[in-house]
Amino acid sequence: MLLAQLTEVNGAPGQEGEVRNLIREQIEPFVDEIKTDALGNLIAIKNPRAIGPKVMLAAHMDEVALMIVGIKNNGMLEFRPIGGIDPRVLVAKTVIVGKKKINGVIGAKPIHLQRPDEREKALSIQELYIDMGVKDKEEAKRLVSLGEIAYFTTKYEEFGEGKVKAKALDDRVGCALAIRLLQEDLSFPLIAAFTVQEEVGLRGAGVATYQIKPDLALILEGTTASDVPGTDEHKHATSLGKGPAITFMDRAVITHPPLVKELFALANEKNIPVQARRNTAGGTDAGQIQLTESGTKVAVIAVPCRYIHSPASVMSKKDYDGAYELIKHYLRCLEEREDFQ
């Protein structure tokens, strides 16, 4: 199962090797050219010399994770998040640490030892540590070096009514969509960029786009769903099960209006449920892709995920398949269009 494999490999920003190897294996039979660039982006090209629009699909391979930044005398590890992680979701989660893949638990002072004022507020990152069960600093140093990464250990699982639980759905779900779409038989040049370092500032996407020079780009993402108890409806960015979300605007981009309009019209025509992303916070690779060189037409299609950037996010397979159907139809439409320069 593609999504299970993709979410169970690890790839912090800048350390996407495992993810890249898995994706390369999956797509090699379906593409004509494939390369890894200086930043580590995996760029796969189908029909490089065909005529027609040059279409780019982009999905980032990196996930939020924890970097080891210190070892205490008792062997406990200090860490800092890479990418946006709410420290409140971390206590008591299991992790796997470093190249040697050592099991660890994120620990904190137990509640009966916390001062009354400490109980009132969430623990900060500085108050948390990773416990590998070692006896002292020396033993810890034999297992882990500073700068190594700790990852969440969540297994992929399907549950409830067509729901999926996994870590790193942001953005392995986008990677999975791109992998599936590369298997389509199309006549124009289709280029997939599996990008690096999105979570720390959209860093891989710009250099990938500079090499690809696409006519238009579709950015495939996992995005926040806040349809959970205790939130007002007008603060739900997206809702699970109501189809893929299409972005108008976020912190990094205003998507190309005609392209967005076409996607909504096509979804309507093909009876694919879609929703507008109803929030302008956050940013995606689209921000960099749009502004590369003389500019690129961009749209963002995202699968809603609850509890994004946490050890376990939840998405609906219906939204995932809806995103696939919508983009597949859009690519087929492009084939029939003659007005495309």
Place this chain on the structure above:
Amino acid sequence: MKETIRQLTEAFGPSGYETEVTSLIKTMITDFVDEIKTDVLGNLIAIKKGASNGHKIMFAAHTDEIGVVVTHIDKEGFLRFATVGGVGISTLVGNRVRFPNGIIGVIYHEKADWKDLKIDKLYIDIGAESKEEAMEQVKIGEFGIFHREFCDLGNRLIAKSMDDRVGCAVLVEAIKKIKEPRNALYFVFTTQEEVGLRGARTAAYDLEPDLGIAVDVTITGDMPEARRMEVSLGKGAAIKVKDSSLIVHPKVKQILMDLAEKNKIPYQMEVLEFGGTDAGAIHLTRSGVPSGAISIPTRYVHSPSEMIDIRDVEASVDLVVALANKELNELN
């Protein structure tokens, strides 16, 4: 000139949706330029070819204005929204919003202390009595602007979106005045400045200019108990020294000051401690572009009633015209 400013400030053009403004500008200048085109991000680029040995100057004035985007429509037909560009909460309550099809709404707030007022406690009322009725008029993702008419006070003018339609007006007037320029002139009416200098970045990449000049507004310090700022209405075009997005190239600053002195154009120096302009994006393009900015002093920037002085606008036009005709070998 005033009529140009009126037309431009009354047009609809929130960031990303500037077509009405760029179309209007196109009708104003088509007869006065050699070539005119639009690029992927919607920038309108008008070219005066000039003499064959001249330098390539990119003038940039942005066409977009701050606004809102609808994020939610509730059961009773009230709209929730996010802001587009730097919008201050204090300018919103009781203010009116206009959507592209002419729909008008008023912004008001849920019960809240003024100091706790956040954007998600505000809503837009378009007079709809149900969600269905509202959805016939606006959609989620619809962009809107602040609705306010142009007002002529004599030397001083008030309008929404003086930032930066007055800069567009300066370039439109300059285009009409410049006959046979010494330099190759690329007048770029840029998009998406208010959300991060985006249009200017891709346009500058495409055009590869030798010199970049943004024509935009700047704040003044000449109001009661105002923040300290040595720029005043009516004291001339402001030559930028720095803002948060760029330090003006020393040669460019000197060229503009010398031109103003030589041509007796009233000017003042602008040192802006925050904010940015398109020149910030232009000067970092490719291998770097010497850049600067001519600013029009403006009171109440990013409110629905921005005030300028027509004499500063005229001085800015004169400075643009003078630069267009200046031999620029000192930039080599």
